[in-house]
Amino acid sequence: MSVNEKLLKPYNPKETEERIYKLWEDSGFFNPDNLPGERKEPFTIIMPPTNSNGSLHAGHGLVMTIEDIMVRYKRMRDFKTLWLPGFDHAGFETQVVYEKKLEKEGRTRFGMDPKELYKEILDFTLSNSKNIKSQIKKMGASCDWSREKFTLDDNVIRTVHQTFKRMYDDNLIYRGNKIVSWCPKHQTSFSDLEIKDEEIIDNLYYLKYGPFTIATARPETKFGDKYVVMHPDDKRYKKYSDKQKIKLEWINGPIEATVIKDEAIDMEFGTGVMTITPWHDNTDFEIAERHKLDKKQIIDENGKLLSIAGEFVGQHIKKARPLIIEKLQKKGLVEKIDENYKHVVRTCYKCGTTIEPQIKSQWFVKMKPLAEKALLKINNGEIVYIPEHYKKITIHWLENIIDWNISRQIVWGIPIPAKICTKCGYGMADLENNVKKCEKCSGAIVEDKDTFDTWFSSGQWPFITLGYPDSPDFKTFYPTDVMETAGEIIFFWVSRMIMLGLYITGKVPFKTVYLHGLVLDAKGQKMSKSKGNVIDPLILTEKYGTDAFRIGMVIGNTPGTSLALAEERIRGYKNFANKLWNIARFILENTKGETMAGGFPERNKFDETLRTERRALLKDVTEDMENLRFYLAAEKLYHYVWHNLADKIIEESKVILETGTNEEKTRRKQFLLHTLDMILKTLHPFMPFVTEEIWSMMPSKKNLLMVERWPI
RNA sequence: GCGGGAUUAGCUCAGUUGGUAGAGCGAUCGCUUUACACGCGAAAGGUCGCAGGUUCAAGCCCUGCAUCCCGCACCA
Numbered sequence: 133m134s135v136n137e138k139l140l141k142p143y144n145p146k147e148t149e150e151r152i153y154k155l156w157e158d159s160g161f162f163n164p165d166n167l168p169g170e171r172k173e174p175f176t177i178i179m180p181p182t183n184s185n186g187s188l189h190a191g192h193g194l195v196m197t198i199e200d201i202m203v204r205y206k207r208m209r210d211f212k213t214l215w216l217p218g219f220d221h222a223g224f225e226t227q228v229v230y231e232k233k234l235e236k237e238g239r240t241r242f243g244m245d246p247k248e249l250y251k252e253i254l255d256f257t258l259s260n261s262k263n264i265k266s267q268i269k270k271m272g273a274s275c276d277w278s279r280e281k282f283t284l285d286d287n288v289i290r291t292v293h294q295t296f297k298r299m300y301d302d303n304l305i306y307r308g309n310k311i312v313s314w315c316p317k318h319q320t321s322f323s324d325l326e327i328k329d330e331e332i333i334d335n336l337y338y339l340k341y342g343p344f345t346i347a348t349a350r351p352e353t354k355f356g357d358k359y360v361v362m363h364p365d366d367k368r369y370k371k372y373s374d375k376q377k378i379k380l381e382w383i384n385g386p387i388e389a390t391v392i393k394d395e396a397i398d399m400e401f402g403t404g405v406m407t408i409t410p411w412h413d414n415t416d417f418e419i420a421e422r423h424k425l426d427k428k429q430i431i432d433e434n435g436k437l438l439s440i441a442g443e444f445v446g447q448h449i450k451k452a453r454p455l456i457i458e459k460l461q462k463k464g465l466v467e468k469i470d471e472n473y474k475h476v477v478r479t480c481y482k483c484g485t486t487i488e489p490q491i492k493s494q495w496f497v498k499m500k501p502l503a504e505k506a507l508l509k510i511n512n513g514e515i516v517y518i519p520e521h522y523k524k525i526t527i528h529w530l531e532n533i534i535d536w537n538i539s540r541q542i543v544w545g546i547p548i549p550a551k552i553c554t555k556c557g558y559g560m561a562d563l564e565n566n567v568k569k570c571e572k573c574s575g576a577i578v579e580d581k582d583t584f585d586t587w588f589s590s591g592q593w594p595f596i597t598l599g600y601p602d603s604p605d606f607k608t609f610y611p612t613d614v615m616e617t618a619g620e621i622i623f624f625w626v627s628r629m630i631m632l633g634l635y636i637t638g639k640v641p642f643k644t645v646y647l648h649g650l651v652l653d654a655k656g657q658k659m660s661k662s663k664g665n666v667i668d669p670l671i672l673t674e675k676y677g678t679d680a681f682r683i684g685m686v687i688g689n690t691p692g693t694s695l696a697l698a699e700e701r702i703r704g705y706k707n708f709a710n711k712l713w714n715i716a717r718f719i720l721e722n723t724k725g726e727t728m729a730g731g732f733p734e735r736n737k738f739d740e741t742l743r744t745e746r747r748a749l750l751k752d753v754t755e756d757m758e759n760l761r762f763y764l765a766a767e768k769l770y771h772y773v774w775h776n777l778a779d780k781i782i783e784e785s786k787v788i789l790e791t792g793t794n795e796e797k798t799r800r801k802q803f804l805l806h807t808l809d810m811i812l813k814t815l816h817p818f819m820p821f822v823t824e825e826i827w828s829m830m831p832s833k834k835n836l837l838m839v840e841r842w843p844i
Numbered sequence: 845g846c847g848g849g850a851u852u853a854g855c856u857c858a859g860u861u862g863g864u865a866g867a868g869c870g871a872u873c874g875c876u877u878u879a880c881a882c883g884c885g886a887a888a889g890g891u892c893g894c895a896g897g898u899u900c901a902a903g904c905c906c907u908g909c910a911u912c913c914c915g916c917a918c919c920a
Contacts, residue, residue, distance in 0.1 A: 142882070331918090336920090348920060361920090398919050406920040415920070476918075521848060525915070528847050532916075621913090656856080676882095688857050688868070692849085696856055700869050707882040718879035763862070767867065782879075 138722060139829070143713035145677030149821045153269055156824075161839050162276045164212045168839055174668050175211035177203055178276060178594050178642075180625075181218035181283055184261035185226040188268065190651040190659065190697055191618060192804050193669035194689075196271040196514075197682045198617050198762065203274055205757050208842040214609050215275040216597050217268065219261040221283045223545040223586030224326070228318065228482050230256055242319070246543040246581075253544045254284075262526040267670060272678050272820045276837065277581040279605070281597045283589060284546070292589045293549045293563050295636060300561035304635075305538075307552070307559025311410075311417040312537050315437035315480040319726060320541040321492055323585060324534060325624055328481040336473035337457065338403070340465045342380030344369075347402030349475060350409075352449045355383055355441045357407035361419060364393040366404050374617045375745050379665060383460060384442040384564060394419050412489050435488055494539040495548060502631040503530040509640050515630065516644045518760055519692035524621055529623050538585045545583030564569040592629035594641035601637075612642045614760075619647035619692050621664070645761060647692050651685075654698035672702050673722040675813050678821035679696035680706035686818060687766045708770060709822045710817070715778055716826040719808050722789055723801040728809065739799060742781065746807060753814055754844050766818050773811055781807070805831065810843045 136790060157431055160166035164174070177199050199215060207213040217779045230253045231241055241249055261282070268275070281288065299305040312321040334349050344360055360378070362369045372378075376391040389407070396419055397404060410420035410427040418426055430440055437444045444452045460466045478487040507530050509515060510523065517523035539548065551560045555575025560567050570577055590595075594615070598606040611633075615626060626645055633641030651666040652658055660666065673681045684705040689695045749772050756765035781804070788800045809832050816823040816837050827837035 139879090142880080220906085324916095346920075350920080401919040408920080413920075417916085475920095519849095525848055527918075532846085616920070654856085684868090690858075693857085698856070698869075701856080703882085704868055707880095710882045711880065714880035714883090716879085721879075755899095756860080759860075764860075767858070771867075779884090786879095 139717040143677075143820060143822060143825075145679065145708050145709070146674070148825050149270070149272070149678055151825050153272065156274060156835065156838055157269075157277075159836055159838075161207070161836065162215075163272050163278050164214045164276065167207065167212065167740075168835065169210060171210055172210040173211050174609050174613075175203070175206040175213045176598075176609040177215045177614050177616060178215045178358060178597055178612050179215060180617045181220035181590065182261070182264050182268070183222040183225060183591065184219045184257045184264060185222055185229040186260065188264055188271075188669060189611050190667050190669050192268075193262075193271060193681065194648055194651055194685050194695070195616065195618075196268055196273045198646070199275050199614075200271070200275075200682075200820070201615060201686065201762050201817040202616070202760070204820060204838060205842065207274070207838065208813065208816070208840060210841070212608070214279070214605075215273070215279060215651075216279050216281065216609075217265075217266070217273070217275040218281040218283065218345045218593070219257075219589065221257055221544065221586070223583065224318075224320070224482075224540060224542060225586070226253060226257060227542050227544040231318075232449075239544075245646050250543045270670060270673060270678065272682065279597075283586070283593075287599070288445050288596050289546050292546055292584065292592060295592055295632070296318065296549060297561045297563050298585075299497065299635070304501065305561070305833070306496055306498065307493060307550075308496045309491060309493045309557060310535075310537075311412075311414055312492050312494055313487045314433065314492070315483070315485055316433065316488050317483050317485040318480060318542075319433060321490070321494055321539060322480070322487075322536055323396070323537045323587075326481050327478045327487055328484075329476045330479050330484075331474060331476050334473050334475060334477075336402070336470040337460075338467040338469070339460060340405060340467055341382070342378050343364050344405045344625065345403045345467050346406050347470075348406070349473060350412075350453075351460065352437065352444075352453045353409040353412050354407060355437075355444075356411075356430050357382075357409055358387055358389050358390070359392050359420075359423075359425055360389050361394050361397055361408055361409050362405045363395060363397040363399050366397070366399050368404060383456065383463075383465075390425075392419065392423055392425070394422065412493050414489060417489075417491070429491070431488055431490075431610070433490065454748045456682070473510065483672055487549065493552070493559070494551070495538040495559065495580075497538055497588075499533040499535055499631075501839060502635055503533045505634050506530055506627070506631045509630070509634065514640050515642070518644065518646045519690070522619065522645065522647055526622060526627055529627060536585075536588075538588045539580075539582040540585055541582055543583065546587055546589050548580045548582050550580040550586055551577040553577050587624050587628055590625060591690050592636065593630040594629060594633055610637065610641070611639045614644045615642040615647055616646040616648070619649055622647065622701060633768065646758070648689075649694035652694050652696045652801050654696055656694075656696045667699075672699065675707055676702045676706035677821070678707045679822045682820075683708065683766055683770070683818045686762050687770065689763050691760075702709070708774065709819060711774055711778060712811075712819070712822060713826065715773065715782065716808060716829070718782055719804045720829055723786070723805050723831075726798075726831065727799050728802070728805050739803060742803060745776070746810065749808060750814065750844055754842070757817075762818070765814075769811070769815055769818070773815070777807060777811065812837060813840055815844050816840075 179199060203213050204217040313327050316319050332666060336347055336349050338345050341360060350352060359642050369635050372391045374391060374393045378389045380389055396415060401707040408416035408419055410417045411429045412431060431440060431449055432438055435449050436445050439445045479485060480487060510527060549563050551562045553570035553573060553575045556570060556573045558570055558572040560571055567577060594612050595610055598610045600606050629641050653667060657665055669681060680702050749768060753765045753768055785800055785804060788796055812823045812827050824837045827833055
């Protein structure tokens with residue numbers, strides 16, 4: 133099909149996109165080593181590794197669009213541009229997805245051979261990532277596939293292990309017997325971030341405990357309670373002294389309780405007296421630690437009562453609670469029940485199961501020293517946050533950081549290279565299987581069966597992907613320039629990358645953090661499978677073209693703000709792609725035979741106005757691009773193309789090209805060609821396919837548009 | 845309780861250093877005009893949450909208030 137024939141039909145993204153992407157890929161220009169010209173200054177973005185447990189969703193569409201805009205712009209500005217793609221095994225997330233799949237098949241991971249399970253999930257993940265990769269290509273992403281990384285690649289695991297060892301040697305990682313958040317359904321512990329708070333209305337039970345009345349929402353934990361705690365300043369309980377023993381009748385018979393005075397008690401709450409269950413409550417644990425009190429497990433890992441519960445042993449706490457209350461009532465120990473008690477319970481962020489705090493021996497990262505270093509850099513302004521308020525949020529989090537539990541009791545992840553003493557519980561990092569007995573007590577050791585929190589490894593992603601410490605890539609491209617990701621994972625990922633990056637390499641891993649918001653459905657609701665309102669970006673690109681989807685995701689979407697994705701919106705930008713196509717048709721048809729070489733014939737005042745306008749736009753747009761204000765740049769281009777170039781300039785050109793002198797005609801043709809040239813270049817980062825396609829018909833064309841110079 | 849954000853046209857949202865309010869979609873009227881009906885033209889629509897303050901000038905800066913959203917912590 134000749135150029136003109138093609139232009140005579142409406143723009144057809146379906147016919148165009150795959151062909152153009154192949155042109156780009158075959159050119160080799162996605163790889164910074166192959167870019168034309170002298171390029172000294174690098175520009176690097178590490179793509180957030182894509183979860184490989186499903187297919188591409190609208191949020192990914194936004195990531196691919198924004199990052200591609202950045203790298204295409206920088207490539208056109210002569211940077212040695214690297215956008216490094218990756219795929220994420222996504223530890224717990226993927227395991228949850230896979231468990232659901234197993235459930236549907238009537239299977240369960242419990243009782244499965246861990247190696248077998250691992251292999252199944254690996255196959256599942258690899259087949260997903262293959263699919264996602266082709267979907268990323270459909271979005272037009274110009275990333276360097278030759279440098280693609282997977283979070284379970286050998287060198288990733290090796291580096292993560294070395295980091296673990298180094299932190300262990302530096303006393304930044306320790307094995308601790310501490311209270312952790314345990315999900316009884318998923319049978320693993322979590323860090324504090326995998327917890328979702330939920331407000332519920334519950335019963336608050338007022339129970340008689342010897343001479344006291346205690347208030348509790350969880351009577352099922354009270355079997356082992358033998359410490360009764362009150363505030364030292366509470367006048368009501370002045371006559372009781374610290375460590376005083378009191379004999380009293382309790383759920384399963386008489387016990388001896390010990391009075392403890394502790395300032396953690398809120399005198400206003402309930403009766404100002406409580407009993408503690410250190411094994412299953414954070415605050416209680418802390419009180420017990422302070423006073424060196426006994427701790428006893430009441431509830432097992434499945435949420436069932438242990439033998440300490442006497443007749444209730446083996447019962448699930450949910451079922452046991454009313455029975456326990458019944459028994460207490462019979463014994464006359466229930467004073468009253470407040471049925472309207474509003475409080476917050478902590479739940480598993482994935483399944484909503486109530487978290488059961490448990491004391492467990494786990495690996496923890498000491499966060500304070502890491503956070504302090506990060507705070508220094510952030511407060512120094514060494515990392516730019518877009519939008520800015522994320523900086524404050526980060527600082528607030530870092531200033532209040534607590535130690536990070538990095539052990540997970542799941543198979544899908546990077547194994548923790550450590551040995552645990554069976555006698556004293558001491559943990560030892562051991563990369564090469566050298567440890568044969570406990571270094572502390574000489575007791576027998578076992579291999580740690582746990583895996584790392586997936587964020588512990590992805591927190592090292594920027595320097596790992598670039599081949600720390602020896603690779604030339606690491607020297608060239610680290611620290612990276614922009615980390616573009618979802619605002620949601622500012623703590624999970626971004627902040628930890630800063631801390632771990634600083635710790636290992638001594639440098640902040642990126643200079644700018646660009647955080648986008650959530651992509652919501654047209655009504656502004658969060659998309660979810662259960663609500664059935666998930667928008668598949670590929671259906672939209674199929675229907676309206678990838679360019680329409682991309683610019684539709686960008687215009688009017690400020691960083692950090694969530695975006696309601698309405699189909700009509702994308703449709704509107706499809707019309708824009710077509711408009712651009714028709715503008716090109718008009719200009720190319722009316723400038724046949726013209727070349728763009730040489731200067732302009734003498735210009736008159738009128739042309740000068742147009743040229744000034746165009747120059748002002750270019751300056752403005754370039755400034756927006758430099759400041760990552762893509763939503764503004766795109767909108768200005770849109771407005772200029774449609775309401776200036778098409779509505780005004782082309783309309784008056786019809787008259788000039790019809791009735792003008794030869795000189796006027798030539799001058800106008802040149803103006804139109806140069807304007808189209810500039811528009812194609814500046815729109816290219818946003819709408820790479822249609823611009824590249826039109827570019828192929830331009831008289832000024834020498835190389836692919838993707839490596840043309842930005843026209844300023 | 846601590847922290848962050850939002851409040852601008854019917855809807856979704858822009859508005860960069862303060863200088864007479866913008867876009868898309870929708871709704872109205874009129875056009876098959878040879879780049880484009882995936883289009884063209886015309887008109888409609890906002891006391892910029894409320895109350896003060898700074899300023900020659902405030903959607904934008906300051907103070908207070910209201911409503912909504914999010915994160916963190918927490919009282920058993």
